[in-house]
Amino acid sequence: MITTLAYTCLMLAYFAILYMAPALEPGPNDRPIEGEETFLKLVTILNIVWLISFALPFFVPPLELLDPVYAAIAGGIVFGIGWWIRATAIRTLGNFFTYKLTIRPEHRVIKEGLYRYIRHPSYTGTLLQVIGMMIAGRSWAGMLGYLLSGGVVIAIRIYREERLLCQVFGEEYETYMKSTWRLIPWIY
Secondary structure, rough: OHHHHHHHHHHHHHHHHHOOOOOOOOOOOOOOOOOOHHHHHHHHHHHHHHHHHHHHHHHOOOOOOOHHHHHHHHHHHHHHHHHHHHHHHHHHHHEEEEOEEEEOOOOOOOOOHHHHEOOOOHHHHHHHHHHHHHHHHOOOOHHHHHHHHHHHHHHHHHHHHHHHHHHOOOOOHHHHHOEEEOOOOOOO
């Protein structure tokens, strides 16, 4: 019971945060990125799998190795850390944050805050939020479904983003890449 309640609360918080986030679309002076519409179609397909993974904790028996109370607490903590990382990353990017890859006229490489250590802290935060939900729900199936779908979406997005930033900023971004971790410090 506590597992379902904790998971449901975290899932609702996750979607509320996404819903309340400003819809930051590219502006009229922004440079659109070739292939972004095709990528977004792939994302839509993978997001269906991702959404199914959110439903799995309600239908697949929970992983009994984890005590429900400890799982709810640990999952809530991981979720909260992920939320803080993502919110901080988006706040640091400010006007440069959009959901579609875009280069703005005043664009520059951000190297402050979490970006001193990680090139994509927003994605790190997203991963931690969903992993926290799955821990709270004690859902091995949901975790696997998310990592296979959401992980693929994030990996492709990072590849496209880094390729674009290397094209636009050249050596400056390549040097930045050498001094930071992509997603998880000391691991990747």
